Amino acid sequence: MLIRDARRDDWAEMWAFMRPIVEACETYPWPPDTTESWTRAYWMERPAPAARLVAEIDGRIAGTVEIHPNLPGQGSHVANAGFMVDPAFGRRGVGRALGEAALARAKADGFHAMQFNAVVATNTHAVKLWHSLGMRTLALIPGGFHHPTEGLVDMHLMFREL
Amino acid sequence: MLIRDARRDDWAEMWAFMRPIVEACETYPWPPDTTESWTRAYWMERPAPAARLVAEIDGRIAGTVEIHPNLPGQGSHVANAGFMVDPAFGRRGVGRALGEAALARAKADGFHAMQFNAVVATNTHAVKLWHSLGMRTLALIPGGFHHPTEGLVDMHLMFREL
Numbered sequence: 001m002l003i004r005d006a007r008r009d010d011w012a013e014m015w016a017f018m019r020p021i022v023e024a025c026e027t028y029p030w031p032p033d034t035t036e037s038w039t040r041a042y043w044m045e046r047p048a049p050a051a052r053l054v055a056e057i058d059g060r061i062a063g064t065v066e067i068h069p070n071l072p073g074q075g076s077h078v079a080n081a082g083f084m085v086d087p088a089f090g091r092r093g094v095g096r097a098l099g100e101a102a103l104a105r106a107k108a109d110g111f112h113a114m115q116f117n118a119v120v121a122t123n124t125h126a127v128k129l130w131h132s133l134g135m136r137t138l139a140l141i142p143g144g145f146h147h148p149t150e151g152l153v154d155m156h157l158m159f160r161e162l
Numbered sequence: 163m164l165i166r167d168a169r170r171d172d173w174a175e176m177w178a179f180m181r182p183i184v185e186a187c188e189t190y191p192w193p194p195d196t197t198e199s200w201t202r203a204y205w206m207e208r209p210a211p212a213a214r215l216v217a218e219i220d221g222r223i224a225g226t227v228e229i230h231p232n233l234p235g236q237g238s239h240v241a242n243a244g245f246m247v248d249p250a251f252g253r254r255g256v257g258r259a260l261g262e263a264a265l266a267r268a269k270a271d272g273f274h275a276m277q278f279n280a281v282v283a284t285n286t287h288a289v290k291l292w293h294s295l296g297m298r299t300l301a302l303i304p305g306g307f308h309h310p311t312e313g314l315v316d317m318h319l320m321f322r323e324l
Binding site: 025028029030031032034071072073074075076077078112113115117118138139140141142143144145146147148152155157159161 | 187190191192193194196233234235236237238239240274275277279280300301302303304305306307308309310314317319321323
């Protein structure tokens with residue numbers, strides 16, 4: 001598996017697996033009318049220190065992470081990141097590799113810490129994975145996420161110094 | 163004290179006391195280059211269910227709160243709010259009145275809960291006030307705010323069901 005910076009011409013391949021994840025509305029609190037162009041701007045076009053990486057397996061893009069300041073101004077030393085993995089490449093350590101790479105990249109780019117604001121509790125794979133990478137659950141936001149089939153479920157706020 | 167919806171022509175009077183608060187960078191993690199037009203768009207122009215109220219004393223605007231969904235999409239049932247009070251009207255219960263009004267308004271507008279993401283720990287007056295209104299500190303974000311004179315200080319993530 002190769003982890004590298006995403007390139008502009010990766011987008012079509014990325015969007016192919018990102019689109020069903022976005023449309024499922026099970027893991028991201030994104031606008032209900034989220035479009036490809038909104039997502040591309042969010043993921044690909046924010047200026048540095050925002051960054052985005054892809055995991056490549058056999059020449060195909062298996063997953064991606066984007067990193068950006070969690071808050072502007074006096075909060076901009078803490079990073080936030082979002083991850084999406086192509087289910088076709090599940091159980092091959094793509095999420096873990098992207099998580100490790102994102103933590104390293106955020107540190108290299110000068111961030112002091114990584115914060116995740118909205119890890120949906122029903123996304124148990126992600127919760128376990130981030131905990132195993134040293135992200136601590138600082139709080140559970142009670143019923144913070146309206147899951148399309150599970151109803152109101154908690155969200156983990158996770159944090160780790162870098 | 164009268165609490166009422168902000169009107170477009172209130173802005174000049176609001177900005178007069180908001181500007182020093184914004185420029186001090188001690189309580190809001192906003193962009194370092196925050197302008198009046200950015201702030202007016204953030205505070206005054208977001209579509210419903212976003213809302214903004216002012217506290218009026220003797221015909222003058224003493225403080226304001228703006229309310230909006232904390233997250234889009236599947237997180238949009240939780241509100242977030244920001245408050246600014248004119249220091250010239252300090253110690254007259256303006257913050258408390260605006261806090262109570264914001265909780266009531268958010269509930270009336272259908273929000274399930276109120277979440278504050280970034281109550282700066284050095285802002286002890288605000289921390290005590292929000293606790294007294296039933297907001298619970300679910301987490302302290304360690305060093306999440308770079309205070310211009312105090313250095314890295316914690317931020318409270320607060321939450322209350324409505």
